[in-house]
Structure formats: structure tokens, C-alpha cells
Amino acid sequence: MLDPKFLRTELEVTAERLATRGFILDVDRIQKLEEKRKSLQVETEELQAKRNSISKSIGQAKARGEDVAPIMAQVGDLGSQLDAKKQELADLLSEISGIAMTTPNLPDESVPVGADENENVVVRSWGEPRSFDFEVKDHVDLGEGLQGLDFKSAVKITGSRFIVMKGQIARMHRALAAFMLDTHTLEHGYTEAYVPYLVNADSLLGTGQLPKFGEDLFHTKPATEEGQGLSLIPTAEVPLTNLVRDTIVDEAELPIKLTAHTPCFRSEAGSYGKDTRGLIRQHQFDKVEMVQIVKPEDSINALEELTGHAEKILQKLGLPYRTMVLCTGDMGFGSAKTYDLEVWLPAQNTYREISSCSNMQDFQARRMQARYRGGDNKPVLLHTLNGSGLAVGRTLVAILENYQNADGTITVPEALRPYMGGLEKLG
């Protein structure tokens, strides 16, 4: 959520900055609502003040044993007047908050302006794509050849966009997650966490999946039903970041750096026909997530650091990649600045996203009321960051394709061998 002051005092500038990411802010409507809100709120609060003071004097008179009937008469229809105003104000406020909750974050000044993914900018590249002296296979053929990827069974058990893994490939998948967690905890200073895979609506509002993107999630029951319906997490960012929801953390605890390996569940609504072959786009996939909770002044550097932590995994695995800074038009809803890591996939002859690292600044913290006590002892909104470190399934895809041999076997990257009982080759 943006600072409400932006929508009041810097509406035009805010609208211009949002326009760079393709979001049209309805300035006229907001101005009108704001004007109404201002007068209505003042009137309502004045009525409340009046009611409070009369009620107080009734109490005082009673305490003195006086007759309260004359004062009671003053109350008149104050109650019903107040109820009407209150209702009117509540409706107005919820309309305004509806706008606030569905307005994306402002792009950071350093983000290149652009319309879509074609205008993202390569920041740096690492590694040389390997040249093959044989016809490369894609991960589907390789995985099926090794009897490790079983798409057919997944369809039978559940449906499309799910996977059954077996044998050495299932083991490599597990090894990758363990390798990533160990790297982040032992070398990058993160604390490992185990978190729920089902979360409540408040958490999803906190990190920004709701109210706007509910259709991207799997829900255990309709969100409208009474009682809180739980939803499957689309990323561990949700439970990890919400750990600080509604809390004032001690300054000494900052920065908070957490990592977790979880499955992620996405309905992939609107992506019909995209990436239908293989593991690239699944309804359920594993990811090792990194989250940082930092002081506002530290978030710029924290994003660079966190992105570096994700890159480190690719480097250790010897997978060529490039780092992109997303342009204004391609960033996610809550992000002020995002780096995507794209890994080289020989079978597709292209780079594909394998990690996304974002600085949300105070966007999520404001929704979550996540704060720490600053120098003057006043609560200050924190900054939150998150990034994949990495998507496990896509990393598996990258290894299968980049480390394939002519006979269909797969060389195990050296960094991974200790996690696979020293195994050097799949197949």
C-alpha cells in the first residue's frame, strides 16, 4: 500500500510515476472522494465528541446524585444522526481503501522506464553457454529417458501441470533444496524456517496477493464464505514476511534474514497454452525463498546483497545466467525494484527466469503494520525484500539440460555431489 499522503498531497506526481508501470490512477475520482471524506470525517468526529461529553456529564451528575433527566433530553436523536454519518463515512473510507489496496507500488527512481518484458535491461551475465557436439534434448526427453520424470502419472493422479519424480531425479530435486538451504544458512547468514503451507486472508492481504490476485491462488474454500478460508501459499514469501505482521521489532534484531524451502501453489489462471510442455510452469513446485526485513535506509543495499545470494547458487552449480533489472512495466504489484535471474536453457536456446528478487520497500510493511522503533523511539515502517534462491524445479531443468551427455546421462554438478552420496552421473 502506498503512503496515503501520496494520494492526498502528491496525487499528480504519484499518478505520473504509476503511469510508467502502466497503471492508471483515477485522479478525479480520488480527489472527489478525498474532499468528501475530509468534511464527512470532521462532522462525524464532532458528533462523537458531543456525544462523549454529554455522556460524561450524565455520569458525573449521577455520581453527585442529581436528576439526569434534563441532560438525557439533550441527547435527543444524536445517536441516530451519528449512526447515519458513521455509516456514510465507513462506506466512503472502504471505497478509498479499496483504491489504496489495489494500487501498485511506486517504481524506484533507478528502475528503467518501459512497457513490458522486452524493455528489461541486462545488468550482467555470468558463464558461457556450453556448445554441444550432439543434438541437445530438452529436460522432458532427458527426464523421461531416465525414468525420473513421469508426467503421465501426474495427469492420472491429479491433472496437467503436476509432476511425479522418481529415483535419481527425485533425489537430485531433494539434494538441490538441501544444497540451497545450506548455502544460505551457512554462508549468507539466513535463519532456516519451516512454515505453514496454508495461510489466512490477512497474511495474503499483508503481502499483496489479496484483494487483487485471489484468482492466482488455490483456496480451501471460497473466500466469501464465513470463517476464514485458508489458501495454499503461492510462495514462502507470504508466511515468512508475515512473521513480522502487527509487530514492532527490536532494532537489535535487524536485519532479519530468513530462508525456507516450501512447495508453492499457483493456479496459473490466464496462462493457458503457455509453457505447457515440461516442468517450467507447474501448479505445484518447490522453491527455496529468501526474505529480508530491514531498516528503510538499508533496503537498497539489501536488494543487491540478496540478488547476489541467489546468483551464488547458480555460480556454484556452474549454470550460465544473466541478471535483468525489470523495467517499470514488467514489475510485480508490490515491488519498487526487481532483479530477475535468467538461466541458460540449451534446448530452448534462450534464458529463462529462475529467480526474482524484489525490494518492496514499505509497501508490504504498511499493509502489515510491521515496524521497529527508530532513533526518536517512534515506530517506523520496515522495508521488506524477497527473492527466490532458487526455484528448485527450474534449477533441476537447467541442470538436466546443461549437464546432459550424448548418451542421455547427466553429469552431476560437483557442488551437488556431497548431497547425493558422491554420485557423479545420473543414468
Next chain:
RNA sequence: GGAGAGAUGGCAGAGUGGUCGAAUGCACCGGUCUUGAAAACCGGCAAGGGUUAAUAGCCCUUCUAGGGUUCAAAUCCCUAUCUCUCCGCCA
């Protein structure tokens, strides 16, 4: 699944219709004392919002959440959620 108890400020914990936004303790901040620290003593210390040039004043809201009763609710009623205790069951 059955029975009971509870949810109050950063934490602990009083408060059962009216000067209660809330006693007290701890933590925290400032001061006195001390060579310094500790202790002791004195003072301060909830959050969100509105108005405003203001981080000044004033006002509103908030005692798990949502409804209700009342001129007035932390306090009474209803519902939900969560926690604890006992019984049952269970990986």
C-alpha cells in the same frame, strides 16, 4: 470429538456499566548520585487516524475480531477465531 477456563499496552498483569486509554511491575528513554558502572531515587513512556505549516495544540478510534444492548461498554448479550486445562482419539 466431549467438558471447562481464558484473550487487556513491547512483556507480565489489575480492572465486571460512567472522569478507564486503562492501576502496578518489568523493559525502554531522560535526569540525580558515582571516577565509571550497578543499585537507589526523580521524571517520561501505547498505537492508528483527523485537523494543522507543525514531529505544537485540539479531536476521534482502539482493551482478539465482528455484531448487539445503552445517553454511556475493557466491563452486559450473541457469533467467530485463537490459547490453556481435563477426557477421548491420533502420526
